Amino acid sequence: MIRLNLRLKHFFILAWLLCLWAMLAITPSSYVSYYPELSDRTQLLSELQNNLGTQAMYGVLNAPGNIGQLTNWKTGAWLAILSAVMSVLLLSSLHRTAEAKGTGELIQSTGHQRSAVLKAALLTGGVVAAINGAVSTAILIILRLTLTTELTIAGSITYGLSIFLTMLGIMALASIVQSLWGTAHNLNRLGLLVIAGAFLVRVFADTSSQAWAHYLNWISPLGWRSVIDCFGTDNWGSILVFAIASLAWAAIALWLNSRREFNSHLLHLRRAHHAHQRRIGGLHSLNLVMHRTGIITWAVVVGAMLLTFLPLIDSLIPLLQEDEATRQALQSFIPMADFQKAFITYAFQLCAILVAIACVAPIVAYIAEEHRGIVDLIRSAGTARYAPLEGAVVISFSTLACCTFFAIAGGLVALQIQTSTVEEGNRIILESTLNLFLQSLLFIGLAVLIAGVAPRLIQLAWAPIAIAAVVSIFGQVLGLPQEVINLSPFSQTDSASLLMFAAIGVLAVGGGLWGSSLREVYK
Template identity: 30%
Template sequence: MSRAQPTSGSGQYRRLIRLVLRRHWLMLGAWLGGLLLLVVITAPAYETTYPELSQRTFMVESLRANTATTLLYGPLPDPGRLGQLLVWETGTYVLVLGALMGILLAVALVRRPEDEGTLELIRSTGTAPWVPAAAALTVLIGQCLTLGGGAGLILWVQAQRIAELTESGAMAFGLLVSAVSLVFALIAVVCCQLAADARTARSWALIVLAAAFLARAVPDATATLDASHRAPVTVLHWISPLGWAQVVAPYTDDQMGPFLAFGAAAVVLLGAGLGLSARREYRSGLLARTRGSSARMRVRSPLAFALRRGVGSWVGWTVAVVGLAALFAGMSSGILELIEGSDATAQIVQQMLGEGSVTSMFFRMTAMFGGILRAIYAVGTVLRVRADEREGLLDVELTTGRRRWEPLVAALLTAAVGSLVMLLLAGGVTALVAQGQLGDEAALDETLGYLVLQWPAALCLAGLATVMVAGLPRLSWLMWALVTVSATLAWLGGLLDPPQWLMDLVVFEHVPDLSVGEPEFWPLGVLAGIGVAGLLVAVPLMRRRDLSRA
């Protein structure tokens, strides 16, 4: 007989923290590694490209004069030191992605175990009721603090070598990252108590994130620097956590006082989450689920069912993608002037995308970003079949007489058609806005073509996801790691200088330059062929394996 394990609450708490870390170590490490890598490479890249303040004067003035750029990042303070550029551009990405990290982790740690039955199993062992929530919140809060602490430490170390970086700025930025990611994580915790399931809670928290971005962007769209050459701060900047960067102003003012208010907001959200949790029934939400129509869902095939279920997700992705396409196209005139007027900036773009005309390079870069978003949509649509399998919904669908491979094939077709239509819409909007910005310089067929030619990459990844769901369902989450690595190498590969064979494996890197005489399209055929081959391989695999809710 094995030795009895400690049954005290503190012992259960420590063991459950180890369990949470063991189950989610890859997700935790991937978020930390990717975001901290972005912080690591930014300041040295700026210093190498623009070693002197006078060399970036033209760039700073061009960026500040562009309305679309200001809408996306906010006003760029004077005089445009390296730290200010870092917070303005990379800081925006880190704050938004850190908020997204907090939301996804909060739902995965706090609510998903309950929906999947894992929490019920843990509670059946005699674990105290408060232990699972305490362990999940400890890991969640620790992740947010580690992200901010790591970012601040990296910049503090770089400040010892780069003259324009300061230690106080590094501390302010690190605290800002922790505060923003933590507040959004706790907002998601509150949503987990209000919503009926994890998927609804995640959707509500993402809506809050989008609203926070708009609340920050609206006053910045027409903002100009004040008399002291600082970015103006409004009430909306205080309300929106994404606007806190202008309140704190790292590397400009390094205001530490606002963190008292930010910490108070986090404490209130934490108390609200715990209080609502005590009032909520197990596997339910405090807000009743909206009852649907009593009319029958009239679908005659698995494809029609998949399209009907996925229309809400597709609309949401399409609105986001088309909006970003219009935003990037609206930035085209200012960015092209910047690239043409600065040899250093043109050199960076050429390192990322290779040789070509300035206009071609810009639209290839924006098309790559759009292709990454469509690939995420396509992979998520296919992996939904695995989620349905875990939740038992696939069993219910198969009781209608459907063959077990039909829902998976329907998901792949939905992903393929949805991503293609999304690309066409985004390409059309990009072409029209770009023509308004650039006039005859914008070649509509090339602009549309760069976006549409990203479709084989989405089809390839969707096909690989189909194979993973059919053959290795327990490891299907690895598709997200593949998407992340491919997107990182596609976006930063030219700066990181990886081996060429590795870049050849990146699916987003094979869109040809349409401005040259004879572009090569055969790599796109290979990508599309991989997607089709994935479908052909997945069908027999799905027929042979057992369904599992584990």
């Protein structure tokens, strides 16, 4: 079953891993160019160790601040989160989603025990995590030979092990939560909530003034990277502890899985005896009822993200004022004329990537519904050929509208929380939110066009988001010309360019709906 899982998900796995490895390979060189000598980082290290803003975003940077520690501190923070997201999506698709589709029951009919599906999913995730950790280690060792000896072999190995254990720990915790509350509609959301919870625990552990708080990193898989201290002390004892914890959580997940009914969960919320009868006004109304939880969840995440990160301006500005080297390093990620405005724009840029993913997801899910025969059933009721895809488009635009509203609310509240005053802050928030809205329209349109015309290629709907995100966030680090960076919608703030992107998106939506009215259901 492990080989079958790897074969079924090979495209998904390769796409994720190649992006993660590319990020790891390109960032150490930028740190070397800005800080070639250890003495160049003395002031930076002193500032970062006392800065709550950077500690909340990336964690604590330990002395002496070598290139390996900088890579583990900043790039490692992003890669740990992205690797965790990958592991959750992989686990859900191989285990509980298989139950919801009925393939899990088919596997059991061949004589396999029900636990075999979860075991195979966890072991498949373990194999992918091991590959991710091993290749990450190899990349860092190659960079040691070609770039700098500050990337030690021991640190490279412990970094690979930290990524491996982070993925295992998150998968096991996600499986536990899915056994307790998981349904066919909330599996990925529960997994992402596990990651969000682990992140918040890590943030509290790294920023709290309480002496005991740092021990919380021991129970958060996203905090394990800090405890292991790759390229620093290389705490091998903690690696053993985290490996045992991951195995223990996996055992608990298997036990809970054995206690629940097939395609069900253990904890059921008590409902009122006289439930309100809901009036369904048609296909669009039904879609909104079925997807409302997901829409609200994405919107709350976007609002909470802005509410968390925008107040960090207060702690970052003194750091930039006192350290020219730090300002130059951040210039690669946040081009700065007016730093306050640039940081707000950068935060909204990250949220725009998240919103684009949230809006494209319903279109991709629609093709899965076609494949399962659900769209055939809808069409048999006499609806137009394009109506089911139109319903998915309505969900995408509803998600975009809700995320836009929460982005405005989160941004405006964040401005009130921070102590410093952002000049014309309300206008900047509103303009950034409008940019977010217009940027997402292009990606929705491209996804709908693929779904309507070439449904077999629907996974390519993620490619424009991935390419645009890499160009926008890492374009400066990669040395790309500004003209190339501006081709990414996420990099654009010019109204005329954004309106052009939005117009292309709207036209693509029309083309996709027209294409779906001409073709048969994808099987």
